[in-house]
Amino acid sequence: MEPLVQFFFNLLPFLSDWPEWLALTVIGVAAAIMMFGFIAIFALIAIWLERKISGHMQDRLGPMEVGGWHGWAQTIADTVKLLVKEDIIPEKADRPLFKLAPMIVFTAALSGFAVLPWSSEFIPADLDVGLLYILSISSFAVIGILMGGWSSNNKWSLYGAMRGVSQVVSYEIPAALALLAVIMSAGTMSMRGLVMAQSGNILDWNVFNFFPLTTIAFFIYFIASLAEVNRTPFDLPEGESELVGGFHTEYSAMRFAFFFLGEYANMFVVSAIAATVFLGGWLPPFEALGFIPGPLWFVGKALLLVFVQMWLRWTLPRLRVDQLMYTCWKVLTPFSMAIILLIGLWKVL
Amino acid sequence: MTAQEIHNKIQEKFPDTIIEFNDSVLQPFIKLTANQFNEVCQFLRDTDGLDFDALMNLSGVDYGEELGTVYHLYSMQHRHKIVLKVNVTRENAEIPTVADLWRTADWHEREVFDLYGINFTNHPDMRRILLPDDWEGYPLRKDYVQPEVYNGITIAHPDMKGDSDEEK
Amino acid sequence: MEANQILFIAIALLTILSAAVVAFSNKIIHSAFALLATFTGFAMLYIYLSADFLAVTQIIVYVGGILILIIFGVLMTHRIYSTAKKTAHNSILISLLGGLLALGLFLFIISMYPWAPTVVKDFSPTTAVIGTEILSGYLLPFEIISVLLLGALIGAIYIARQEDKEK
Amino acid sequence: MIQLNSFLIISAIVFSLGLFTVIYKKNAVGILMGVELILNSVNLNFVAFSKYVDAHINGQLVAIFIIVLAASEAAIALAIILNIYRDRETIDVTQLDEMKH
Amino acid sequence: MKKSNIPESQFELQVPDSLKTEEMTLSMGPQHPSTHGVLQVILKTDGEIITSAKPQIGYLHRCFEKHAENITWHQVIPFTDRLDYIASMNNNLGYVIGLERMMNLEVNERAEHLRVVVSELNRIASHLIALGTYGLDIGAYTPFLYVFRDREKILDLFEEICGARLLYNYIWVGGVAYDAPDGWREKVLEFCDYFDPKVKEYNDILTFNKIFIERTANVGVIPAEVGINYGVSGPSLRGSGVDFDLRRDDPYSIYDRFDFNVITGKGEMGTVGDTWDRYWVRVAEMVESVKIIRQALENLPEGDAKETVPRNIKVPAGEYYMRTETPRGELGFYIISDGSKMPNRVKVRSPAFCNLSVLPAVAPGVMIADLVAIIGSLDIVLGEVDR
């Protein structure tokens, strides 16, 4: 709690004169709004980027019309369109759950932002169990997906939901194990502590720390995180060629937008975790580059990983369900376990 | 193997089944009776030297008084073809199926049933295939009259109604 | 009243009301999804009790594991593609009676004894303490529970796949 | 100040609701949910006592063991329920009575 | 020798009673992203596993055969365009050659060469779509755009020679509708040079991608005898290892003059006859088509391609079954003429129709994702299935 409060007190000195509970409430709400704003802006930019990147990778141009320069306002236009679209709820759908599902998915994504360390000063909540918290939050998204898929009363949605659940639950294991390898070497689960443990230059980052063990752990985490946020090649829950739209087949208008927003927020969260845990968070690669502020490094690293996610998406085909499980249980999990074992040995010896 | 030889082979095995054999047209054909048709086809498919393992095409034809089905057989092994024809009367349009011999025939026979109303006996799944199940009549018969309404939907567009045929 | 207390009451209400939905809902799937709120409510209560590690564990295990198992159980044992399914119940009177009796008993006991806190602890991270304790004082239960978990895992797989053996 | 009592009362209410659920539901999965409610309310008691009465965090440790137990219990129970469902096409506990005879 | 019949239920998945959970009936299509049009498949599934798949067709039925009986011989040609709208040139060719053989008509050399060139170009265009949509079915989006980029070049060539991009009405009885414009030959050659390296690009991004191979190899295996029995033809049959190509084995036009290989599936990545083999046959066939185009253009004679086109077509009474190798397989026109100016009967034996009929045989036992892969690998065009 302290760093954030300190940050806000520095920013707005008059807050410290207010009663404590009021100041804390204001700070909490302000931080939440900042995060929400960040998600919204990030999603706008990321969706535009995704379209441009996919366009150029496919010898196209992507959006070019709306807003003038390279169609920068296309996503805004689409958001407006989604806002004014008719909100369709299937007649036989389970209405309360149907309405709740996108909120849960989005809330889960938003909650993840609570522990992201933007810089040494600005961490909304520097929990002692920060990393574990993020892992636990992803189970909410699973329930949201299941809720949406089931309440749509559509068989394809249900298939998508079932796939989504089995996928996310399975891939949590290699992801957690890969992170555990780093937790073991750093000796803390606090996001701030994890970054602090990597201070120095680029070679002190966790990704190179126990070369090549943590490097492999990084790739394992990256692959597993792709699966957790349902991105290609693991986009089976929404695999459009098989399941039409997967769990969000029946969603339209703003409810669909919330699923979409949730997906992009999740993309950023997993990239940010990878950046924090493996790539040194807000730290610059070399001391000489220290004049660039920390949040820029942090966001830059996360965006780089988001770009790689997009790059993969526009390159790869989709896996099948059994291959997905094979990859998880027979490739990623044993490898991550072996890495934990080896890092343990390394630490002991 | 030429058409004549194929004809002779069938003649030898099934003496009463061949109605007509014509070797002078572009593609020689053998016209058969319906009653032993499945056995003849089995013979054609399974006899060494004939080995007609592929049914290229199966089509219904409306000859006016009679309906007929034409089978184009091909042997992948020997690269020879033969055309079989079976004619039936309009009133009693029944032909034994060959879907058990060539699975190609399965859907093709359904199509012929759909469009000509020829019933293929012993076919596993004799339903309409292209038209809706509740369609009335068999459109490819020459005496078919297009209904004006189907399930409350007007079929002929007002502009198009019946003008194409007379004018030409 | 402080913001803290308002929040606490809200959480308590969330927990109790969602538990009531679990109990009274006619649709079993609604009960299952209401459990999500109950479990989350408990996790938040643990935070009030300075048990941060436990709160996170609660969510990981209950929401990420048990709840999904339960929902899958519901989906697999019902016509899963119809949302309108309702379930039959026993007599509500007897059940209410049982529930109320228990509640009365507990409230009576709670009111009988002055539950004054004997220690006052501020918040301190518990992860390290729990880790140390499990590997020292609670080593035996830890080992036993590990074996139990393993046994349960194998047992569950065995029971669910019994047909293969029959074949 | 939030007192120990408040937690105990919440726990008592949820426990009774859990008990009610166990008696009320005919559906085996529903009963399982009731059991989970009961286990949770017990957990809450342990943690509350750990905070207010216990000098150490023994309560929390017990709660962790209970969570693990609950997980294994849920897994086994659901495996059994699935098995019963496959055999009998029902998981209504009132109809699963052939052991009585 | 008694050969065994292939029973309908041979492939029906037998799930032991004790393992049976509730079966779910799913209607895949007619509005579904990967049914390649308005195909509907009624699926019965046990979890992700399909126990039976029954295609329901006819949503795009346009009464081609009835229509053809009411218009003149020549007017049928634009309608053949619309059968397999991805490879219209090949459809034109089949119908026209059928008529020419019935009329005993000689076609001039230049027209014959042009016919071969456009048919092969159209084959490439069609296979490109097959590749792209197959990638899309598997989940890869980018190859789809790459193949469309290259197909666009072929369409430009077509537009230049006949004015249309999709429905050409180009090959006419006795010749072709238009002669090639100046410089067209060079442009086609240029395209050939451009196209060869592109195949490597497709291979890099899709064909030899491990995920793609895992998704397609050993999936939806159609054994050779099953394929023949079901009337599967074209690349789908060659994928099962049957060395049979009508261009070589029942030659028409001037295909017997060219030197090209018939590609067959060899099971390089899995079993012979799996979806990867069918896919690979298409990729390799495009290279062969380029070879044919090069040869045909080298020998392209000077002259007027239109000189032998008759003004009024009268087809002598008779009947003929003409089959040609379209990108999808054996396209047969069974034409009956009674000597008048309109056909008595034009029956289309459409390859996609027969290829699709094998689906109920291979689908049971695969997963939903595999079913999509199988439908994609059969490369059906609903315009031709339903006619």
Next chain:
Amino acid sequence: MRQYFKNIYEAIATILVGMGVTWRHLFTRAVTIQYPHVKRTLPERSRMQLFVEMDDCIGCMACERACPVDCIEIKTVRGGKDEDLGQTSNGQKKRLHVVQFDIDMGKCCYCSDCVFPCPTGAIRMTPEYEFITYDRSTLLTKFATYSPEEISELEERERKEKEAQAAAKAAKLKAAEEAKKAAAGTDEPKSE
């Protein structure tokens, strides 16, 4: 076991190869044309909208007969005896008033079958493709320039001419008959 590691290696290697392809394409020039701003020049043979040069049309109906979908509707009225309707561009003399020449582009299948039989090259397909409308009826293009009054006038005249012709014919026939009768015998009494 070897297969296991080989699979992993192959997966990584081929994914990297694929990523290389997309990476290269990220920097290649896009092939898209920004349609309303940039327009392709279509080859002259492009078959888009039909156009009829009415001055060249002699009303022979060849195109209407050739059309497989009946999207052309032509009505003609014969010209007067001494009326000069002018000549087509290839020197053919026009004899008919083409009072109606409607092409329904909504029905047209763009096969260009109508273009070839035209003896004067009056009907042709143009590379004009931007004729999208909100109303289907606007796709019906009327090429004839006659006003309804003119048409009815012409039709009236034709009817009269026809009648006159028929009358003349009848008279001729009658005359012939009478002549025949006269030749056959004069003794018979004339009726009335």
